[in-house]
Amino acid sequence: MANRAQIQTNNSALIAMIADEDTIVGLLMAGVGNVDLRRKTNYLIVDSKMILLMLLSFAYEKCSLCFLETTVKQIEDAFKEFSTREDIAIVLISQYVANMIRFLVDSYNKPVPAILEIPSKDHPYDPTQDSVLSRVKYLFSAESVASGRR
Amino acid sequence: MEEQEEATGFEAAVRQAVGDEDVLRFMDSTDSYLTLLDSLSSTLRQGWLDLAIARQSMGASRINGALLDHKSHSAATSVQVDQEDVDSMEAQPRFTLRKWALVADGKQCYEEQKMGEDKFPGKTGSLQLRHRGDSQLSDEKTSESGAQLDVDDQIQKERAKLLSMFGTLISPKLRAAQLSFETALETFVEIANMRSAMLSSFDRVRNELDHQKDDTVPIPSADLVVYDVDSCATKGLFGLPIDA
Numbered sequence: 001m002a003n004r005a006q007i008q009t010n011n012s013a014l015i016a017m018i019a020d021e022d023t024i025v026g027l028l029m030a031g032v033g034n035v036d037l038r039r040k041t042n043y044l045i046v047d048s049k050m051i052l053l054m055l056l057s058f059a060y061e062k063c064s065l066c067f068l069e070t071t072v073k074q075i076e077d078a079f080k081e082f083s084t085r086e087d088i089a090i091v092l093i094s095q096y097v098a099n100m101i102r103f104l105v106d107s108y109n110k111p112v113p114a115i116l117e118i119p120s121k122d123h124p125y126d127p128t129q130d131s132v133l134s135r136v137k138y139l140f141s142a143e144s145v146a147s148g149r150r
Numbered sequence: 151m152e153e154q155e156e157a158t159g160f161e162a163a164v165r166q167a168v169g170d171e172d173v174l175r176f177m178d179s180t181d182s183y184l185t186l187l188d189s190l191s192s193t194l195r196q197g198w199l200d201l202a203i204a205r206q207s208m209g210a211s212r213i214n215g216a217l218l219d220h221k222s223h224s225a226a227t228s229v230q231v232d233q234e235d236v237d238s239m240e241a242q243p244r245f246t247l248r249k250w251a252l253v254a255d256g257k258q259c260y261e262e263q264k265m266g267e268d269k270f271p272g273k274t275g276s277l278q279l280r281h282r283g284d285s286q287l288s289d290e291k292t293s294e295s296g297a298q299l300d301v302d303d304q305i306q307k308e309r310a311k312l313l314s315m316f317g318t319l320i321s322p323k324l325r326a327a328q329l330s331f332e333t334a335l336e337t338f339v340e341i342a343n344m345r346s347a348m349l350s351s352f353d354r355v356r357n358e359l360d361h362q363k364d365d366t367v368p369i370p371s372a373d374l375v376v377y378d379v380d381s382c383a384t385k386g387l388f389g390l391p392i393d394a
Contacts, residue, residue, distance in 0.1 A: 012228040012251055015338070021215045026197045026331035028218060029312050029324075031226035031250065039222065045215050089229040089245060090342050111243050111349070112231055114342040119191045121198050127184060132345055136180065136352045 008112065013089030016082035016113070017043040018075060018097055020120045027092075042088065044078040046097050076101050088113045094120035095129060105131045172358060176351035183344045190337045197330030204321040213324070217315050226250050226308055229339065242350040247339040249332070250305050 015032045017024055024045050027033075034042045079101055082091045095117040098105045108115055108131075117132075119125035127133050205213045228251045234244040309328060313320055 008231070009233055010229075010231045012248060013231050014225055015227075015229060015335070022198055022201055023194070025213070025215060025218070026194075026201055026327055027335070029328040030331040030335050031308065031312055032228075032335065033219070033223070034225040035220060035222050037222050039220060041220075042225070047215065089231045089243075090338060092338060111346055114243070114245070114345055116338060116341055116345065118338075119187075119194060125187055125191055127187070132183075132349065133180075136176075136348065139176070139352065139355060 008086065010087070010089060013113075014042045014087055015090045015092065016085075016088045017092045018046060018078055018082070019043075019092060019094040019118065020122070021045050021047050022121050023094065023118070042082070044075065046075065046094065072100055076104060079104055083108060083110070083113055083115065085113075091115050092118050094118055094123070095125055096120055096123040098131070099129060102131075106134070109135075172351055172354045176348065176355050179344055179348040179351055183341065183348055186337055186341045186344055190334060190341065193330055193334045193337060197327050197334060200323045200327035200330055204324040204327060207321045207323065208316070213316055219315050226312070227335065242346045244346075245339050245342045247336055249335075250308055 014034050015027075017027055017032070019027075024043050028043070032042070075097060079091070079093070082088050089112060091113050093105070093115060097120075098117050105115060105117070115131070117125070117130050201213065228248045230246040230248055232244045232246065233241045309325075313324060313328060316324065
């Protein structure tokens with residue numbers, strides 16, 4: 001039970017973001033951008049160039065597999081960093097980016113920072129892919145309830 | 151023996167009633183979660199549209215990720231995390247948005263400063279000199295509203311400062327986009343709270359189900375049992391005792 005863990009209170013925690021360029025630019029305009037003394041940001045832009053590299057990597061699987069690994073690795077590293085930093089309370093991640101590292105997102109079960117899957121400009125939100133909803137949806141199936149009653 | 155069976159049935163009925171409440175809470179939070187995400191999609195869509203219009207009028211080179219500020223700076227908007235006790239057993243995080251926290255802190259400092267100056271009236275003149283027209287305002291209420299206006303001005307300045315990375319003369323649509331994304335931020339925090347409520351109630355329902363699986367005594371059906379909270383009595387359909 002993740003919720004039974006002691007929750008660390010924080011007066012001014014950050015909101016981290018892994019999303020497309022327009023979403024990041026918009027949220028930075030709203031004032032959530034933070035750059036620390038080591039020039040580490042609280043956001044990662046997954047831009048179209050990155051996606052293009054990924055598509056190329058899929059097309060030429062053998063010759064440019066390193067591109068794909070680097071790209072997904074960047075997202076993975078950013079996700080791991082944001083989800084372990086103590087000064088971050090909420091991590092916003094575009095759902096299509098979360099799909100690239102689904103294994104990591106689904107295995108995350110801590111209450112803080114809260115991982116929220118959000119829609120992006122080109123990919124609307126799909127509730128069936130949401131990690132939180134897929135974790136709780138088994139309660140809606142008749143079999144689980146029936147097995148509970150037995 | 152009968153008394154023991156009755157007690158076990160009563161316990162099961164109590165658990166059933168509590169379980170139903172948890173299920174309702176879980177369903178309610180799931181519904182709210184989905185509704186909020188729908189609202190978030192609309193808000194973000196409006197923000198992207200405004201941003202696209204601004205980009206079209208100002209030029210693509212004026213609005214892009216390359217212009218973002220990479221100098222060291224703190225976030226103007228942050229989140230406060232508190233622990234909320236749902237019951238004695240479990241705790242869930244509670245997120246509160248602190249919009250323009252730096253300005254708000256400044257306001258607090260201003261208020262603290264003002265209180266300090268009230269204690270030392272000799273220094274009040276120095277405060278009045280800083281604001282044009284303040285010498286005519288003796289009413290405390292007016293000075294409070296003046297302070298509020300001051301904070302509003304500060305917030306407007308902060309907003310303008312954040313937009314200044316895109317140049318001095320910016321499209322009004324960029325300001326509209328900024329407001330849309332500010333609204334989206336509020337929705338994000340609501341969704342985070344709803345998510346923690348949903349997961350908390352889900353854990354309780356799952357515990358209840360696991361408990362029921364382990365229980366060897368058959369549990370009475372929910373549609374046949376009415377649990378009376380006041381009298382702490384368990385009655386069957388039409389008020390008959392459950393063992394009758």
